[in-house]
Amino acid sequence: MADFFVHATAEVSPKARVGRGAKIWHYCQVRENASIGENCILGKNVYVDFGVKIGKNCKIQNNSSLFHGATLEEGVFVGELQLTMLPVDRVTALFHPKLSMLLQ
Numbered sequence: 001m002a003d004f005f006v007h008a009t010a011e012v013s014p015k016a017r018v019g020r021g022a023k024i025w026h027y028c029q030v031r032e033n034a035s036i037g038e039n040c041i042l043g044k045n046v047y048v049d050f051g052v053k054i055g056k057n058c059k060i061q062n063n064s065s066l067f068h069g070a071t072l073e074e075g076v077f078v079g080e081l082q083l084t085m086l087p088v089d090r091v092t093a094l095f096h097p098k099l100s101m102l103l104q
Contacts, residue, residue, distance in 0.1 A: 004036075016048075019056065037074065 004022040006012050012030040019038035026044040030036065034048045037056035042048070047065040054060070054072045061080035066072070 043080070 002018075003020045004018045004024070006018075006024045007026050007028070009026050010024045010028040010030070012018065012024060012028075013032040013034070015032035016030045016034045016036065018024070018030070018036045019040065021039040022036050022041070024030065024036070024042045025046075028042045028044070028046045028048070030042070030048045031050040031052075033051045035053045036042070036048070037054050037058060039056060040054055040058045040060070042060045043062040043064070045063045046060050048054070048060075049066060049068040049070070051068050052066045052070045054066070055074035055076065057074055058072050058076045058078075060066070060078045063080065064078045066078075072078070
């Protein structure tokens with residue numbers, strides 16, 4: 001028996017690592033080589049891309065997406081405003097003035 005909870009409608013890759021006490025709710029998808037820390041909560045319809053790392057005690061609210069390259073430290077809260085966390089690379093930032101501030 002697993003020491004974490006996965007709702008029947010969620011899809012968790014057998015190649016993902018899920019920490020003890022984590023809760024993965026309705027319609028979530030956790031891809032291969034993703035790492036979900038202990039006591040994390042993934043709300044309804046959360047998408048965790050391959051290789052994403054989520055530290056212990058994080059709360060990811062409904063409809064949030066964490067894409068490849070994202071790393072959350074311990075205790076991070078991602079709000080419910082359909083936020084998307086997408087790593088910004090130098091090429092993308094060069095062509096998007098609003099993102100160029102991230103390079104400084």
